[in-house]
Amino acid sequence: MVNRISVEDFNKLNGSFFKTNKKDTRKSREKELEDLWRELIKLRVGYKCEYPNCPKTEHLNSHHIYSRIHKSTKYDPDNGMCLCAGHHTLTSLSAHHDPDFKEIIIKNGIRTAEFYQKLKMRAFTPAKIDINLIKLDLENELRKYSK
């Protein structure tokens, strides 16, 4: 079953973002960005694992292709892949453990080699993070897929 975010939950995510209380620190705002990013990565593929021929639609994770330590691509939708827990971290065939993971993804046409090259350039190019702009972009993307 496809389990999409409801309009109500989406608005709740939004509403809490602009509250001006002590919790409204940069850290908590970035946490909300990460939540929006994680939801978008799953939503845009219809809540299924992107690994070739994997039927899993539950226990899904939003995988960062380039690590979250790269600020410039931390909230970039291109840097995300929806994977089941097994293909994310738990098995020897997972993104975090299989040295050939990227090659398998390319070979099966899930992403292209060119895509990875461009993403790598962005990941390793330092960029200043504009939280408000990123939030708007993620919200627009989410809206696109929520219809």
Ligand SMILES: [Zn+2]
């Ligand atoms: Zn999977």
